[in-house]
Amino acid sequence: MSGLPLEGIRVVDATNSWSGPYTVQLLASLGAEAIKVESIQYLDTWRAGGTRLMEGEYLWERSPLWNSVNADKLGITLDLNRPRGVEIFKRLVKISDVVAENYTPRVMRNFGLDYPVLREVNPGIIMISLPAHGSSGPWQDYPGFAASIEQMAGIPQLTGYPDGPPKMSGTGFTDPIAGTNGMVAIMMALLFRQMTGKGQYIDLSQIEAVTSLIGEAINDYSMNKRIQPRRGNRHPSMAPHGCYRCRGDDLWVNMAVSSDDEWKQFCKIIGSPPWTKEERFADSLRRWHNQDELDKLVEEWTIQHDHYEVMNSLQNEGIAAGAVLTSAELLDDPHLKERGTFHTVERAIVGAHPYPVPSVPVKLSGSPVTIRRPAPLLGEHNEYVLGELLGMSREEIQTLAAEQIIGNTPLGV
């Protein structure tokens, strides 16, 4: 079997930042033709993502984050604040299967491009909106970005130490969580369409999608009126279970010893120092109750060793351990290299860089996936999309450029 699963599906990508773009990127990675719509009047804010402290020409083409999450897509520009832009957008929707957007509800409504309108244009269209708070309810027009979504979903209150303040992840990981949910939603809609021929509208609240990942903490409150305490690096029953300093500068290893047998193996690996035979560490319950002391003693051993070395020696004896990996280590990790987790792509202006293959966590035996094309330059596919797909003449396209409905350079730069 060859051919990517979503070949023949066309997606209009009117999304911004990371969440919605990741939804569309997953579809593109698996074979859909995705057309990212920007405008020279208003760039995707993500084109500034990660460019702080950067200098040089064409700064809007230099965002590592934008370039990562828009690989495998085509890119066009269209000024949606003018009727001509709106009209072209509708023509594109007419020949597409999916439209994705992640603004607060007023934005698409103000353009005259919300679902009731687009359904008239193309009754079979699948449209997804994935703003922070969803498309209904009293907070629907409140803005929200990764960090506030992490907060509102209740994650920081569960993260950190029991005696300390709530903590943030430090990385905008809720965007790709919402984005993956968006992709799943579109797949559900495509499956439904396969059966019934019907399109539909999907309303995804990023906060709800992320809150869905702490169901047991939510129902603990519902059942027991308990607000779960933060548990640091600990586990409800395992010990040792934690993050330990290793040899070197700011290097760490995590380990999780899950049984008395594993504990015995662990003691052997570390050379069975006398403290391992102490009564207070004799079984998992006592180890768990004496973790403060235990953690210090374990760290006396780990600090003498490299974090990869600790991981490998524990894992070879069947004990769960993992080096806390830095970015440089991730890019060079032997396991990830063999799995093809990152793929180096050459792109104009920025050159060759490794990017995570968006759909790599789901390896499909029938259709191996990698990154097929770099993220588009601003307006790179205007001619292909307007000319080939929409059948406009060269003159029409030139007029659009002259009127700044389309273009390749941001205005005001």
Place this chain on the structure above:
Amino acid sequence: MTEEALAGVKVLDLTHYIAGPYCTRILAGFGADVVKIEKPGEGDPARRMAPFLDDEPGPERSGLFLYLNSNKRSITLNLRSKTGAKIFRELAKDADIVVENFRPGVMDRLSLDYQTLKEINPGLVMTSISNFGQDGPYRDYKSAHLIAWGMSGARYNDGAIGERPVQIGGWLTHYIAGLFAVAGTTVALYQRNLTGHGQRVDVSMMESNILITCYPTVTYSYRGIVHNAISKERMGLFQCKDGYIGLNLFGRLNWEMLCTFLGMPELIQDPRFETPLAMIEHFEEARALIAAKVAEREKMELFQSGVEWRIPLGLVPNTEEVLSSPQHQARGFFEEVDHPVMGKVTMPGAPFKMAESPWKLKSPAPMLGGHNEEVYCHRLGYSREELVRLGERGII
């Protein structure tokens, strides 16, 4: 006309703990017929994981299990017995999807590997979720939530270099692997519907978490500097009179708005905060100035007025406050299950709202083996007497 995205889709669910069950929870919620296959006598180990109703452990009292297994049916089957494996292959004949999260190699040892099942049913989609994937040097390594988070590259909590990394709360890394498993499974099913051919979907928990935390690594390759310096500009969490709020500034304009909002317009011109580099250098001073302003205000008032100014600002609710959020209430996000042992429990419902094929709660998490008769007798045609004999032999 059907109103379910996965109407008629038959799933055999060999998963346990969190990642696999979360995958099949989503499939079941959108209409798939999910038969959960559990070990006789013990069942899914998640039945023994907290939280428990009234903190009393029991196989039908786990809130974690309750959340992850709505809408599924449960049968017991000992796959390690030859008869058990044979019965599974019978079930696989007309299934659409098998989802499993055993350690790599276990399905081969049970003679239930993809090659074998494919011969029985070429259209079958088989999704395997594992710690590190089905191949590569770490294939047989063990993992845990803490370990998956540490290996994902997300290490600088609150932007602190040199501080001990701390795991993200809950069991998020497992859920995230389960989420990617739904993505892969639905794509494979879509293609199967077109071509008639199923395929193997190999989901790695490590890679799933790398994908969702990849900003620092992508950025690193471009700039060769670590992520944390930049994330400082967002400012982070602050204690106010009755809890916490989060400030999530994105760029200069947000900073200027915040200074005005908090009544410190003079800071806009302050050279300590004028450029990104200066801001990073004087980060602690900026935080102290903000902290002093918000300490005496109430979180809901700050949130409501902050968003009116369009300042990216978040509440930092605990689970009680998440449950009482007026936005969630208005949207009907939470659903109440009624379980024969646990009674009425409220928990998250649809992860997204589909207009034509909505999420449905049809039944609470199943009792261990609660659907043996329904599945073995009605689906496979075993008699009740045969069922009793299988039970006596420890097969079901």
